[in-house]
Amino acid sequence: MSDALVTAAPIGAPIGAPRPTVYIETYGCQMNVADSELMYGKLVASGYDAVDVPDGADVILVNTCAIRENAETRVIGRLGELKKFMRPGSVMGVTGCMAQRLGPRVLEQARHVSIVVGPDGYRALPELLDGARRGEKFTATDFDLEEHYEDVVARRFEGVKAWIPVQRGCDYRCTYCIVPTTRGPERSRKLHEVVREVHEVVNQGLTEVVLLGQTVNSYNDGTHDFADLLRAVGAVDGIRRVRYTSPHPNDFSDRVIAAMAEVPTVCGHIHLPMQSGSTSMLKKMLRRYSREDYLACVERMRAAIPGLALTTDIIVGFPSETDEEFADTLSLCQEVRFDDAFMFKFSPREGTPATRMPAEWTIPDDIVATRFELLLKTVRGISRENNMRRLGDTVEVLIEKVARDGELLQARSRDFKTIMVPADAGAIGDYLTVKLSGTTGATFMGTPVVEQTERKPLPMMAG
Numbered sequence: 376m377s378d379a380l381v382t383a384a385p386i387g388a389p390i391g392a393p394r395p396t397v398y399i400e401t402y403g404c405q406m407n408v409a410d411s412e413l414m415y416g417k418l419v420a421s422g423y424d425a426v427d428v429p430d431g432a433d434v435i436l437v438n439t440c441a442i443r444e445n446a447e448t449r450v451i452g453r454l455g456e457l458k459k460f461m462r463p464g465s466v467m468g469v470t471g472c473m474a475q476r477l478g479p480r481v482l483e484q485a486r487h488v489s490i491v492v493g494p495d496g497y498r499a500l501p502e503l504l505d506g507a508r509r510g511e512k513f514t515a516t517d518f519d520l521e522e523h524y525e526d527v528v529a530r531r532f533e534g535v536k537a538w539i540p541v542q543r544g545c546d547y548r549c550t551y552c553i554v555p556t557t558r559g560p561e562r563s564r565k566l567h568e569v570v571r572e573v574h575e576v577v578n579q580g581l582t583e584v585v586l587l588g589q590t591v592n593s594y595n596d597g598t599h600d601f602a603d604l605l606r607a608v609g610a611v612d613g614i615r616r617v618r619y620t621s622p623h624p625n626d627f628s629d630r631v632i633a634a635m636a637e638v639p640t641v642c643g644h645i646h647l648p649m650q651s652g653s654t655s656m657l658k659k660m661l662r663r664y665s666r667e668d669y670l671a672c673v674e675r676m677r678a679a680i681p682g683l684a685l686t687t688d689i690i691v692g693f694p695s696e697t698d699e700e701f702a703d704t705l706s707l708c709q710e711v712r713f714d715d716a717f718m719f720k721f722s723p724r725e726g727t728p729a730t731r732m733p734a735e736w737t738i739p740d741d742i743v744a745t746r747f748e749l750l751l752k753t754v755r756g757i758s759r760e761n762n763m764r765r766l767g768d769t770v771e772v773l774i775e776k777v778a779r780d781g782e783l784l785q786a787r788s789r790d791f792k793t794i795m796v797p798a799d800a801g802a803i804g805d806y807l808t809v810k811l812s813g814t815t816g817a818t819f820m821g822t823p824v825v826e827q828t829e830r831k832p833l834p835m836m837a838g
């Protein structure tokens with residue numbers, strides 16, 4: 376990150392005028408976090424100062440998620456709250472998936488919002504904001520299949536790891552999912568561009584990268600597949616941990632599994648969305664695999680990668696889900712023994728095929744709630760049993776941040792376990808070897824067993 380970028384004059388601002396400030400609030404997935412870092416990068420390069428509170432900011436952007444209804448409801452509420460931080464001359468914008476989905480409807484629902492910009496429109500933000508500050512209103516929701524923001528230097532906020540989008544959009548058409556509508560068709564960045572960014576990240580002092588895509592393992596830049604990408608990124612000098620999220624079970628070629636197994640920097644953890652354990656449900660979801668296919672995928676991966684940790688996503692109450700079909704989800708959880716899972720109640724999204732299914736297929740809220748509780752109990756129980764068995768193990772952790780209690784530090788093992796470590800905040804960014812000395816069932820306590828192995832400088836956090 377060069378100082379020259381940080382000191383550029385604001386577009387359209389009189390010479391000598393103070394730099395306008397921008398605050399971005401982010402909702403949703405890591406792709407949105409990465410996009411917010413790009414937006415900050417673009418705006419700082421255009422003369423803005425980034426601020427971390429909305430109070431009095433010249434520009435407030437809310438980067439939104441549309442995956443479930445409650446994500447959108449929350450944002451609508453938040454737009455109202457943020458209004459009170461605006462002062463005369465401030466402008467507010469809505470970006471991300473909800474902006475793409477609702478377009479000008481956002482301007483009608485929240486009159487104090489001036490710009491609505493979808494995920495492929497962030498390059499134009501400085502000009503759109505200039506217009507907004509002159510009192511104009513804009514909606515920019517065209518897809519741009521060439522847009523990877525290659526020349527924009529992300530302004531990273533995460534202290535120890537870098538989110539790196541390698542693919543945008545999605546070509547699957549899971550019947551419940553709004554993402555193909557909000558993020559458009561799948562396209563991959565060129566491998567050499569990703570590797571260039573990974574080198575930059577290392578130069579900023581980071582040692583872990585998380586490669587991002589909606590179906591990241593279907594990555595293909597026309598010449599290279601995901602296996603090539605893992606090998607290339609994993610070989611970058613200075614990188615100690617490579618992760619990726621989220622893959623699709625159908626895109627785990629033998630080449631990808633071999634790359635995972637053979638590249639030492641690639642971490643032994645896969646987040647493998649399952650959605651349901653019932654083949655008939657999976658068919659209605661258009662997931663394009665059966666229960667048996669999913670299990671076979673897990674077995675191939677476990678055979679190749681000893682000690683592999685697996686986490687997943689599960690949807691409860693998809694239209695027409697019977698008790699038996701839900702029981703199949705529980706039993707697949709028992710069979711795979713996931714380390715953890717994100718569980719969701721089905722949320723109908725306007726325009727998706729699931730909303731056109733017969734009305735009588737809708738599962739009543741009380742049944743969904745009962746199933747959800749049962750699933751939660753099952754997943755947590757398995758996770759606790761897995762974790763209890765790990766007590767006494769010695770693992771390498773990367774210290775990420777101060778834990779919520781404000782005293783311990785929060786770290787991650789290579790297999791993505793959360794471990795609380797008693798250490799000084801100066802240890803953030805360090806790799807330590809710890810013994811797993813206790814567990815709540817979900818997270819661990821770790822006792823350092825050797826002196827820290829290496830100290831990495833923190834990345835520059837300018838502005």
Ligand code: 5AD
Pocket residue numbers: 442443551552553648650688689690719720721722723724
């Ligand atoms: N309702 C509930 N959960 C959903 N997901 C995606 N769309 C929906 C929906 N309409 C979940 C899936 C996906 C995760 C990111 O969000 O489990 O993997």
Ligand code: SF4
Pocket residue numbers: 545546547548549552553554555589590623
């Ligand atoms: Fe949505 Fe399915 Fe694409 Fe994932 S693979 S983003 S769930 S459509």
